[in-house]
Amino acid sequence: MSTALPLILYESIFTDGTVTASTTATGFSPLNLADWRPYTWWKPTAMNADVYIDAGAARTIDYWALFGHDLYSKGVTNVYLYGSSSAVYSPQTLVDSFVPSSDGPVVRTIASSGSWRYWRITVAGSTAPSLAIAAVGNKLQMPRFLPRGFDPILRNPVSTVNRSQAGNPLGRAIQFEEWRSELAFTRVDWSWLRATWQPAWRNHLRGSPFLFAWDVTDHADEVYLVQATGGYSAPHVGGSLAELRFEVSGAAT
Amino acid sequence: MPLPSTTARDTARQAHERVPVVVLELDLDTCANTFGVSPCTATGTECYNTFATCKDRPNFNRSTKTVKFCSRGTPIPPGETLRPYLVDITGAVTSIDIEKGFAARASLTARLTDEPDADIEMDPYVASRASAAQGTFWTRLLRRNPNYIGRTARVRRGYAVTPWDWDTFQDERYVIDRIAQGANGEISITLKDPTKLADRGKIPVPTDGKLLEQLKGVAATGLVQAATSTTIQFDPQADSNDDALNGFEVAILNSTGAGQRRTISDYDGATRTATISSAWAVAPDTTSTYEVGALSLTLTSGKGSQYPDPASTGKREFIRIGEEVIEYTAVSGDVLSWDSGENRAQFGTTRADHAKGEVVQLCRAWFDEPVTDVIVDLLEESDMPSAWIDTTGIAAIESEWYGEQFHVTACLSEPESATSLLEDLLPQISAVLWWEPGAQKVKMDVLLAKLASPPEWTDEATLIEGSVAVDTLDDLRLTYAAAFHGLTSATANRKEAKYYGFGEIAIDTDAESANEYGDRRTQVTFSRWFPEASAVAMRCYVGRLLVQRRDAPKRIRAQIDPKDHELAAADAVDVLTAQLVDDTGDPIATRCILTKWDDRGDRVNVELRTLPAGRTYGYIAPDGTADHPTDTVYAHISNDTPTMGDGSAPYLIL
Incomplete structure (x- = not known):
């Protein structure tokens, strides 16, 4: 069962900062890491490889995430996140690191990052991988757990089933599998909705993709890149509380 | 394939x-x-x-x-x-x-x-x-x-x-x-697909050179007044200007010295006497008649480059002026020239006077060329890269289906799209041409018969439920096919039978009888491609038309699963479906060719055409082949019942 509150990950220094890289293959700019598109890539030409982000001013972060990559397949040994006050990363502080264990989404929460203007992701290994989305920033932690009925592993194949004139099975063509869910958070404080939710919605969530991690502690691989399919509703439920509802969908990975 | x-x-x-x-x-x-x-x-x-x-x-x-x-x-x-x-x-x-x-x-x-x-x-x-x-x-x-x-x-x-x-x-x-x-x-x-290039390409290439001066059919003619071994004196009506006929050709038409042609190297207008470039073999006399004609024309300035030089192209080049086709043999600047007066009035056209300013249109001609070479020429000349043409496959088709009877002799004297030319020629040789995107080449095939055993598509294992529809294409049925060939003039109206020297007709009177269809369905073809010598080819053509379309072909539309999507267009397949049955109502394997496919990813929409139904095909048996039915690979002659010895239907001659 879930032990961590759901996270929405969208706020990122990649979006507002200046992104460069140690090396870049032609057509695989590091700027692609910031565009929330799982089909545009950064690819270095030499290993180890670094992505540099100048956040413009010192700041803290509490998560970093990678979505769409082949770090494990390419034998990457370690991925490091450093912070620094120096544009040349000397000195620098190791904020977090991990060893890739799959090509699935990676979400890492940070308890205490320190405040840094310059951030650096280092990918260590011998074969250049490809990365689609990277985000480093502050998470939007939902204030309530998801209610009964939430289905994190639902799969809805968009497909055609073929059967012969005589009724024999011929095959099934699957276009893709969708994960779609209505996310409902009961008894959410109005002040949180106004101070936190509404700006997030306006700034990013209503029109751009974001990562949704329903339980980053126990089910870290069940992270979806989703979009809101419509609006949200927050009917009043009494006192200072409301019920927040909105629907999201994305391709199941 | x-x-x-x-x-x-x-x-x-x-x-x-x-x-x-x-x-x-x-x-x-x-x-x-x-x-x-x-x-x-x-x-x-x-x-x-x-x-x-x-x-x-x-x-x-x-x-x-x-x-x-x-x-x-x-x-x-x-x-x-x-x-x-x-x-x-x-x-x-x-x-x-x-x-x-x-x-x-x-x-x-x-x-x-x-x-x-x-x-x-x-x-x-x-x-x-x-x-x-x-x-x-x-x-x-x-x-x-x-x-x-x-x-x-x-x-x-x-x-x-x-x-x-x-x-x-x-x-x-x-x-x-x-x-x-x-x-x-x-x-x-x-x-x-890249065959769209054939819609744009024009053959022959349009040219806009015009005659700078009048080009007479005959510059002078009459009785020889006098002659020596190197001179000839013309009729007093001949041009009186000195050098006016320099470079022209004088031909002795009949009587003494008839058949000789010489180029005039110098002309004396006062005496109407021409000096010729080489001596007569037999000097003409006053009984001889002569004819003088130009051996060149001059185009309006700067237009000569539109006309390929035969010395460079390695093929014979022709132009059309008015209703006359002329073969030229050299290009020098804006001057087109030819060796002999016999180069005038080619392809059944008539030598004529042409006024200053008349358009000189380049032609495209073939002489006794294998028909598949002509098809490749048409494709290449419509800017289709050679690498995109399946020349190997086309050569195999030539070898299997055609021969000297299908050699083309023709002159195209007006620009037309390569598409319309191919659509004119291909049906006359029972062939189809298409772009095969998978192979990324233009392919050709003859869709009269498919001898190899094709795969089978069945209701059981291939055809998707509810997808099979069968149309009978009665509009395509034929009982009477006529083909005219041997166009008498390259510039004549090729849609009129009177301009053709030969015709072949096939009639299926049984099909026209009251017991069968009780009507006549006619198709007339005018072939500008095939000369008199192609009579057998034209007989084949009209005969094949009736073989193919005596009975209305069927079109089958269906969907198949991608697992069975292995055939390319023009491949054969035997279809076994409840919609196509024998007299007893049992599904019967019907040989079809794939004419269309549309891969939607989850399903493939296909369209098929039946080949002539209920007939057996085979190559004519070579010497030493065992008799039927011991050998069923080759075609054998039936007895006069007419059935094969074992009572099966006779082979069909295509």
């Missing part, structure tokens, strides 16, 4: 569960230079490395940038920039038209979505722009690349497997014909 495939593709295609993927690749122009870096001399705000945005066009260094799109939901492999904008691709890849011979140009429509993309892929200088890109991916692309028409596009149909494997994909090549922006932001891209 089945569709090209790989083990990886077959494995993915034949799995019960499969994830079909379509990738669309567009090859757009881009500049290989870097803005402001030598040789680019541009300054100021950076361009977008396209010609339309170029600030130093003399140094534009044309290269190719491939933009890739994939179906929505495609599990995009790391490192592949595939924009999931593709909603669908519809339209038949190939649609063979047996009656026209030349397949309908494959026309595919790709629908794509748009988005306010960050421009990172398309703008090489995005990092240094003062402000972020505005607009959307497609609006910017179309603005920067207005010259996309005719650029190459590839449709790659395959399957998503883990790990990603491009070997599951089959590539089809097209050209971009049109990109339209829909009202809702949707983009519609029309792709055509």
Whole structure:
């Protein structure tokens, strides 16, 4: 069962900062890491490889995430996140690191990052991988757990089933599998909705993709890149509380 | 010839569960230079490395940038920039038209979505722009690349497997014909196959040279007044100007010295006496008649370059002026010349006077050429690259189906599209021509019979439920076929039988009888391609028409599962379905050819045509072949019942 509150990950220094890289293959700019598109890539030409982000001013972060990559397949040994006050990363502080264990989404929460203007992701290994989305920033932690009925592993194949004139099975063509869910958070404080939710919605969530991690502690691989399919509703439920509802969908990975 | 495939593709295609993927690749122009870096001399705000945005066009260094799109939901492999904008691709890849011979140009429509993309892929200088890109991916692309028409596009149909494997994909090549922006932001891209080039190419090439001076049919004629071994004195009516006939040819038409032709090296107008370039073998006398004609014409200034020099092309070259066709043998500047007066009035035309200013149109002629060579010529001369033509396959067709009887002697004296020429010629040789996107070549076949045992498509295992529909194409039925050949003049109205020297007719009186169809269905063909010597070919042609269409062919529309999508257009298949039965009502295997397919990823829409029903085909048996039915590979002559010895239907002679 879930032990961590759901996270929405969208706020990122990649979006507002200046992104460069140690090396870049032609057509695989590091700027692609910031565009929330799982089909545009950064690819270095030499290993180890670094992505540099100048956040413009010192700041803290509490998560970093990678979505769409082949770090494990390419034998990457370690991925490091450093912070620094120096544009040349000397000195620098190791904020977090991990060893890739799959090509699935990676979400890492940070308890205490320190405040840094310059951030650096280092990918260590011998074969250049490809990365689609990277985000480093502050998470939007939902204030309530998801209610009964939430289905994190639902799969809805968009497909055609073929059967012969005589009724024999011929095959099934699957276009893709969708994960779609209505996310409902009961008894959410109005002040949180106004101070936190509404700006997030306006700034990013209503029109751009974001990562949704329903339980980053126990089910870290069940992270979806989703979009809101419509609006949200927050009917009043009494006192200072409301019920927040909105629907999201994305391709199941 | 089945569709090209790989083990990886077959494995993915034949799995019960499969994830079909379509990738669309567009090859757009881009500049290989870097803005402001030598040789680019541009300054100021950076361009977008396209010609339309170029600030130093003399140094534009044309290269190719491939933009890739994939179906929505495609599990995009790391490192592949595939924009999931593709909603669908519809339209038949190939649609063979047996009656026209030349397949309908494959026309595919790709629908794509748009988005306010960050421009990172398309703008090489995005990092240094003062402000972020505005607009959307497609609006910017179309603005920067207005010259996309005719650029190459590839449709790659395959399957998503883990790990990603491009070997599951089959590539089809097209050209971009049109990109339209829909009202809702949707983009519609029309792709055509490269045979569209044949719609644009004209044969012969239109020329606009005109006669600088009058060209007379005969400059002078009459009785010889006197002659020596190197001179001839003309009639007093001949031109009185000195040198007026220099370079002309004098021919002795009859009586003494008849048949000799000499070029005039000097002409004395006062005495009407011509000195000839080489002595007469037999000097003409006063009983001889002569004829003088020009051996060259001069075109309006600067037009000579439009007319190929036979010395360079290695083939005979012809021009049409008015209703006359002339063979010229040399080009020098704007002067076209010929060796002999006999070069006038070619291909049954008449020597005539031509006024100053008349248009001189280049012709295209073939003499006793194998018909498949002519087809290849028509394709190549419509700008189809040779590498895109299946010359090996076409040579095999020549060897299997044609021979000297099918040699072409013809002169095209007016520009026509290669398409209309091919659609005129191909049905006369019972052939079809089409673009095979998988092989990426123009293919040719004769769809009269398929001898090899084809695969079987059945209700049990192949045909998708509820998808099979059978039409009877009664409009195509024929009982009477006539073909006229041996066009008497290359400039005559070729739609009138009176201008043809020969005709062949086949009639199926049984089919016309009251017990059968009780009507006459006629097709008349006028063949400008085949001369008198092709009588047997024309008899074959009209006979084959009736064999093919005595009974109405059937068209079958169906859907098949991708696991069975192995056949290319023009391949044969035996269809066994409850909609096609024998007299007892049992499904009967019906041999068909695949005329059309449209791969939708989840299903493949197919269209088939029946081959002449209920008949048996075979090659004529060589010496020493065992008798029927011991041997059933070859065709054997039936007895006079008429059935084969075992009571089966006789073989059909095609």
